[in-house]
Amino acid sequence: MLRSLSVIVVALLWYYLSSRIQVPNMAPIKNVAVIGGSGNVGKAIVQELLAAGFVVTALTRSSSSSTFPDGVKVKKVDYESIDSLKEAFGGQDVVVSAIATPAVQGQKTIIDAAIAAGVKRFIPSEFGINTRITGGTAIGKILSGKVAIVDYLDEKSKSNPEVTWTGVSTGLFFDWGLDNIASVDFDNKTVRVVDSGNEKFQASNLKYIGKAVASILKHPDQTANKYLSVASFNVSHNEIIKVVEELTGTTFTVDRVDSEELQKLGEEKLSKGDFSAFLPLLQRWNFADGKGHAVKPGDSADELLELPKDDLKESIRAWLTKNGRL
Ligand SMILES: NC(=O)c1ccc[n+]([C@@H]2O[C@H](COP(=O)([O-])OP(=O)(O)OC[C@H]3O[C@@H](n4cnc5c(N)ncnc54)[C@H](OP(=O)(O)O)[C@@H]3O)[C@@H](O)[C@H]2O)c1
Ligand SMILES: *[C@@H]1O[C@H](CO)[C@@H](O)[C@H](O)[C@H]1NC(C)=O
Ligand SMILES: *[C@@H]1O[C@H](CO)[C@@H](O)[C@H](O)[C@H]1NC(C)=O
Numbered sequence: 001m002l003r004s005l006s007v008i009v010v011a012l013l014w015y016y017l018s019s020r021i022q023v024p025n026m027a028p029i030k031n032v033a034v035i036g037g038s039g040n041v042g043k044a045i046v047q048e049l050l051a052a053g054f055v056v057t058a059l060t061r062s063s064s065s066s067t068f069p070d071g072v073k074v075k076k077v078d079y080e081s082i083d084s085l086k087e088a089f090g091g092q093d094v095v096v097s098a099i100a101t102p103a104v105q106g107q108k109t110i111i112d113a114a115i116a117a118g119v120k121r122f123i124p125s126e127f128g129i130n131t132r133i134t135g136g137t138a139i140g141k142i143l144s145g146k147v148a149i150v151d152y153l154d155e156k157s158k159s160n161p162e163v164t165w166t167g168v169s170t171g172l173f174f175d176w177g178l179d180n181i182a183s184v185d186f187d188n189k190t191v192r193v194v195d196s197g198n199e200k201f202q203a204s205n206l207k208y209i210g211k212a213v214a215s216i217l218k219h220p221d222q223t224a225n226k227y228l229s230v231a232s233f234n235v236s237h238n239e240i241i242k243v244v245e246e247l248t249g250t251t252f253t254v255d256r257v258d259s260e261e262l263q264k265l266g267e268e269k270l271s272k273g274d275f276s277a278f279l280p281l282l283q284r285w286n287f288a289d290g291k292g293h294a295v296k297p298g299d300s301a302d303e304l305l306e307l308p309k310d311d312l313k314e315s316i317r318a319w320l321t322k323n324g325r326l
Contacts, residue, residue, distance in 0.1 A: 026120060026164070026220040033057045033089060033119075035097040035110065038066030040176055041127050041209055042098035046072060048210030049096075054217065059088055079106050085113030094121040096213055101125075105145040108152060115156060115163055121220060122165045124149045127209060129202070129285060129293065130169040132227050138267050139281040150227065157225050166216050167227035170209050171202025171295075172286060174232055178319045182240050184252065186325055191244075191252040194287035195259050197237040200294035201286040204232045205310050215305035228301035232310035234294035237287060243316045248325060259288030 032049055036042040037058040049056050050071055057073040060066045068074055078084040089095065095114045097107055104125050114122055124146070131147050134140030140147065153165035172181055181203065183192035204212075212230045216223045245251055262280040269277035286293055320326040 029093045029217045029220055031055045031092045032094045033059055033092040035059045036099040039098055041206055044206035044210035045098055045213050048214045052214035082113045085110055086117045089114050089117035089119055092119050094217060095119050096123040097125045099125045107149045122153055126167045127170050130229055138270055139285055142278050164224040166223045169229040170204040171231055174203040175205045175315055189252050190255050191241055192255045193237050194257050194283055195289040199287055199289050200234045200236045202231045202295050205315055208232045208310055211307055212305055229295045229299050230301050231295045233312055243313050247317055247320055259284045
């Protein structure tokens with residue numbers, strides 16, 4: 001009796017202690033270095049990091065004429081020099097990279113320098129389709145630089161538990177890219193639609209992406225070593241067109257594109273080493289019937305990150321107003 005009681009007590013004590021030991025393993029984050037903070041998505045990330053109270057340092061190339069908002073410390077760096085980067089990363093808890101697409105491969109040196117400087121979290125320049133599921137596809141070949149960087153971070157975090165990373169898939173930049181996403185020709189009152197136009201895809205407003213990054217850094221333990229998907233919307237072409245028609249009072253004629261043609265065009269270009277293959281391949285990836293690249297149930301980090309909901313109609317209204325269509 002006493003013996004089994006003591007077994008239970010020991011078991012409970014062990015359970016209690018082990019559950020205490022696992023939480024939390026990362027100190028609150030304060031100092032954040034941003035790479036590419038002058039870019040399309042980088043600007044929104046810097047803005048939301050400042051709004052969330054982080055101390056932001058923007059790294060920029062010495063050749064660059066980029067400017068940054070008040071309150072941001074600016075450091076000129078040479079992205080090819082480990083020493084220059086290490087120096088810039090001194091005292092930083094986190095590095096967020098929103099570096100331009102052609103420069104994503106150079107993040108390997110940046111990661112090495114960040115680790116050497118004692119940075120605890122690295123967010124690589126992903127911010128697009130979920131590159132983790134592009135293996136063996138034509139578009140995956142174009143995105144292989146991004147894939148290799150996430151693989152590299154994963155490797156580093158396994159050999160050194162002090163090093164953590166978070167990848168963020170956002171789908172298409174919605175407000176930034178609506179000209180291309182919606183493909184509306186207002187003069188001719190036509191709209192270009194891939195297949196049926198009913199396929200739902202993942203898309204995020206820039207501000208939403210900025211908020212997602214800030215929230216990740218407010219939830220360092222839950223987001224460690226994870227590849228997360230966020231979305232302002234899972235939306236179809238036809239849903240977008242319906243809102244455009246409603247707001248403008250115009251009816252558009254549909255100019256339909258076959259997704260197989262997009263694939264053929266993309267593969268042809270790619271076989272010639274022409275990376276303009278990306279656009280048709282991206283359109284097929286997102287818009288083709290049956291692709292299923294909206295965020296899947298259970299895959300969304302929107303709730304974990306407590307992100308406020310964006311409104312489709314208001315986002316489209318802002319775009320139409322900006323373009324003088326309303
Ligand atoms: N989902 C989508 O629809 C979508 C659309 C566009 C981009 N993206 C992705 O989002 C990420 C950021 O793209 P972005 O369009 O925001 O970037 P961007 O505006 O093209 O560039 C961001 C910054 O990177 C720096 N930069 C430019 N060229 C560089 C180079 N060769 N070497 C080093 N730094 C360079 C510049 O900063 P400084 O001048 O200050 O150094 C620039 O302001 C990329 O991963 C991209 O693939 C996604
Ligand atoms: C759209 O209209 C313009 C003239 O307003 C014309 O030049 C152009 O070829 C048209 N485009 C298409 C795709 O029909
Ligand atoms: C997108 O769809 C997924 C799966 O149903 C869901 O978890 C997520 O919340 C959706 N996101 C939005 C913004 O509707």
